[in-house]
Amino acid sequence: MTSRKSLPLCGIGLFLVIALALIVLKAPPDGLERGQLSQFLGRFHPLVVHLPIALVLLVAALECAGFFRNGKHLQASASFVLTLAAVTALMAVFLGWLLARSGGYEGRLVTRHMWGGVSLAAALILCCAVRESNAKLYGTALFATVCLMAWTSDQGGKLTHGEGFLTEFMPAKLRAVLGVPPPEKKHTPTSSAVGISPVSAGMVSVTFFASRVAPIFHDKCVQCHGPQKKKGKLRLDTFENVMRGGKDGVIVKPGDPSGSEVFRRITLPRDDKDAMPAEGKPGPTEAEIKVIELWIALGASQSLAAEEVRGAPPLAPPMTASPPLTADYRPRSDKIQALQSELGVRLVPRSQNPTDGLILRTVSARERCDDAALVKLAPVASLIVDAELASTKVTDGGLKTLSTFSNLRSLDLSHTAITSVGVRLLSRLDKLETLNLTATGVDDTGVALLRHKVRLKRLYLFETKCTVQSELQTEKQKR
Template sequence: MHYILLQDSSWATFIGRFHPAIVHFPIGFLLIGALLELGRRWGKIAVSEGTIVFILFWSAISATFACVAGYLLSLTGGYDADLLNNHMWKGIGVAVFAWAAWFVKSDRFERAIPSIKVIYLPAILIATLLTLTAGHDGGALTHGEGYLTQYTPEPFRGLAGLPPMEEKPTEIKPIADVQQAVVYSDIVQPILQAKCTQCHSASKSKGDLRMDQLALLAKGGENGPAFVVGKGAESDMIKRCLLPENDDEHMPPKGKPQLTTDQIALLSWWIDQGASADKKVSQMTVSEAVKPALASLGKEAPAGTGAAQASAVLSVKVPKANEQAIENLRKTGLIVNTLSQDQNLLEISAVNLPDFTDKQMELLQPVAQQITWLKLGGTKITDAALQQIAKFPNLSKLHIEHTGITDKGIAAIKPLPYLEYINIVDTKVGDEGLKNVAGMKALRSIYVWQSAVTDSAVSQVGRQNPNLLVVNGFNEAAVAQFLKAGDTTGKEEVKKQ
């Protein structure tokens, strides 16, 4: 019972997560102590016995705290049991032998038991060796087995008896004939290997989830199934990818290589089509929305796939934004990306700044000409912000979902010549606002579900504007279109300035 309470305690998790930081103290203290002792015995340096005793004392104290924090961290689960057990006992050994070395070195004990000093050198030596081996196991637990030796170069690799280096895939390799590709093995599995299996494999299964085998992926982890066959939008592995990157539940974790929008679209499509292990692309229904993602896998598009229409704004030439202006934006917490190495157009996102307000819109004015993708969803902006946004002449994609904007505000952006994507999900924009912007020449898609827009207005606007996609629900086609046209922060081809 006490174990269960401890395991479920947020305090245990809080303290446990300090283990990677605390563990550096005994490592440093023990290595310094061992080197000083070695230098003193060789006559290379002059150091007092008291100094070494002091270092050994704090190495023992910090090793003990590291053991406690490490144990609490282990309760969160998701680690290889055998490797964790080895790491734990080696860590305990470090603490025990560090205390033994300090005990022997202390004058009071050495005077009381003179013969005990013979165990001093073995104790400090064993503690140091255990520190190094425990550190190796810790690296394997955190980053996967073989993490520290993965890139060992030749000839040392052969001398150490390591197998030839295997190149870890970082992207989907081009497929000669996409139509004949087996969807799971040729498309899905390479995505998972590149972005997911570092934390979800045999050597490390965070959340008790393994994604290196289809059967284990289907089984799921401690939070239940990773996917729901036939329902990509309801599958946990898709929903987590769509969360803001700073969300604790977002996967892959912040700082890790993120899935591209095309990759998420392909995973969602595979799940929607039944998550088959052996079906080829030609045997599955390929929607118009997922065709561009499939086309990106090879040099040529699959049969019947047309080239995706390029955004007109990408032909616009603008001067490079002022570096100080960009730095000022980043200091506020805004994410600023440039679209490519040879483009000066910018993407600005407030995904990490939910308290962003109308007043802070003034910060964007120095880069008004360069802004083409603007993400202010979930912030505190109102209609007043739309008056400022209307002054961004090259804006092509606008996220203002989950904000307080209304019909009056949305009308202000109607003159924007390149605006092709608008997300007004969960806003007060209604039928009048939709009809006001529906006639915009460049507009291709607008997402309106959970807003004040009615189904009848969606139908009417759809009939009057056949080239405009108005999404008032979150079905299969909407998911793929949303992934393709919407959120792009973290996309591999986006180059940070």
């Protein structure tokens, strides 16, 4: 009985879906901006769209509740919720179309999302129609609907937040299990932005556009003016697209920053309605404005080399992780702890980045730090990049051990009893950059070998018998 009563309703629904599909087919999103009313209504799409999502999930939950004896009364309401889901899905699709037509959207993602929405509405109406009459078909249809909804929502999410938004911070292990590719490095413009242009055979030079300008566009603009959203028919993801401009024409006039639309928009007061990036998005910094101004003033060139540009604001100091100096120390934490309490020395991570290595710090236990202690440190030797051994009991014998600490960058042996005999062994340390031999027994014969080490930048020989001190230091500083 009920199924028959609901059939006319389903008919109306089906009619609406077909009507929507036809509209969508006739007028797909084309990136052009249209009337204010459609924009106003369209912007409710991201709000309304959550209703069918929640309701479909609720239907699934209610139907599942029906499997249990004390959940039957819950299942009874599934039919009503399902109808509601279908109605809201229709609304969401319509509003979504208005939004898509109001400008800034075109391309693969938005088309997929749109058809996903239409299909979802259709599927929900189908579910309504068969729920009472065919339990098996209904079960299959509902399951398929939930899957379809998940896919459609994912497309929508990518549209608003950009691809890879969900998985950007996925832990590496989980990523491996799910087969998700590692996240794209930020601030690296796509290859089409022509990051590196060959200057002459074998020589490469970084261009000002690729190294300074493109990263700003990618950081602040491409989310709305890129391959996914093209507000105002403008794309800022490649050099060619930047120069092509948008629906209001060219945005860059080479040599004339103040006449260039892009410069005008980013320098407008932040409360101006034309100011870019649009309200709510982080505005450009002074340095970024300066870079864009310089770039346009110098002719908006794609090939101008970065080092040819004078007066560009310096890049912010890199905060990103440096290349690993050692293996991650954390799996060895127990061993490190044990050595610390046994020897009284400290093994301090250089930073929160676990591959920056450890500092061997002995200042609180100089008396206890001798050759034997160094031997005991061998299990973690490869993690130590900086050994502070000033005023310890280390002798030439200990330097033999130290010469196997292959990751050492900095070694302070000042005020120890070492001599040239031991120091010669240190020439094995290929990565050593700083060596402090102040107030030791070393003489010219000991440092002769070290002088040829390319990596060694600083060698301190104050208060020793060495005569080459000044020569070595200036020589190294030149490099």
